Amino acid sequence: AQKITQTQPGMFVQEKEAVTLDCTYDTSDPSYGLFWYKQPSSGEMIFLIYQGSYDQQNATEGRYSLNFQKARKSANLVISASQLGDSAMYFCAMREGLEGYQKVTFGIGTKLQVIP
Amino acid sequence: GAVVSQHPSRVICKSGTSVKIECRSLDFQATTMFWYRQFPKQSLMLMATSNEGSKATYEQGVEKDKFLINHASLTLSTLTVTSAHPEDSSFYICSALPTSTDEQFFGPGTRLTVL
Numbered sequence: 001a002q003k004i005t006q007t008q009p010g011m012f013v014q015e016k017e018a019v020t021l022d023c024t025y026d027t028s029d030p031s032y033g034l035f036w037y038k039q040p041s042s043g044e045m046i047f048l049i050y051q052g053s054y055d056q057q058n059a060t061e062g063r064y065s066l067n068f069q070k071a072r073k074s075a076n077l078v079i080s081a082s083q084l085g086d087s088a089m090y091f092c093a094m095r096e097g098l099e100g101y102q103k104v105t106f107g108i109g110t111k112l113q114v115i116p
Numbered sequence: 117g118a119v120v121s122q123h124p125s126r127v128i129c130k131s132g133t134s135v136k137i138e139c140r141s142l143d144f145q146a147t148t149m150f151w152y153r154q155f156p157k158q159s160l161m162l163m164a165t166s167n168e169g170s171k172a173t174y175e176q177g178v179e180k181d182k183f184l185i186n187h188a189s190l191t192l193s194t195l196t197v198t199s200a201h202p203e204d205s206s207f208y209i210c211s212a213l214p215t216s217t218d219e220q221f222f223g224p225g226t227r228l229t230v231l
Binding site: 033037042043044045046047050091098099100101103104105106107108109 | 147148150158159160161162165167207209211213217218219220221222223224225227
């Protein structure tokens, strides 16, 4: 079974609008961490936001927020006030365990295009 | 912030040659570094976990004799693709884990093209 599922291969959003990128995960480990990364066309992976499985509140980082629904095993990324520079691939990832040396598994990504 | 560099950023080589890719943590020490491979329009796949001073741990299906990893210091890990073939053409990305945190920092990637 896929550990990370991203069902939206591509998304369009109007500039200044909000957009939600979907991510569901599968694990039996009670301790895990969820990540979102942005990959522009240049290739580098840019860390956006992190949510630990025991975190009570949804993570937020500036215009990024993670809608963490533990019972549904979903960790959707919400980008508010989209900007043209947000156009990129977005990857959801999970680490089973809370230690940094543990393996991180990535989803297949969602390509976001922001329209002027 | 934590910066990770990779060298070279792009390499083209002939089939059968070996290519070495360096991953350096510039402003922090990293006991653990990770090597990923990303084929076009696909996700990152972990190849191996590299620990300073010990043998790398390879993921299932990754040939350790083909992808040699050396993590000789707390700031440098190298990946050598031996006897490269066209099917090894890919984007190779490393990440480094500072000794003081649980967050990986990614390098900018190396695009390998094997002719």
